[in-house]
Amino acid sequence: MAKFSERLRELRKERGLKQREMAEICGLKLRGYQQYEYNESYPEVPGLVALADFFGVSLDYLMGRTDKREISR
Template structure:
């Protein structure tokens, strides 16, 4: 299964959004989002929830615990 960094990159590539748009949605810097994508940092729980909401996927999918995208 994929890990968080792989899923984040994949979701970004599949969507028509940029890391800058994600950063603005999260209220953090672009550099912080780039650190998430590189694996240098991981978001806190609130950040994970917001990222899952942004891409409309479940947290389990986002962190690689499930291949099911749908939120329950």
């Protein structure tokens, strides 16, 4: 299964967003966001939840724990 950094990059590209645009959405500087995609750091839990909500995927999918995108409700 994919790592967080790979999933994040894949989801960003599916939306047609640039890293700079994602950094703005996340309230980060470009380098801060790039660290996520380059597997150098992870967001804190509220940031992970915000990213999962933004992309409409489960946290388990975002973190690479499952290949199921759906959110269980």
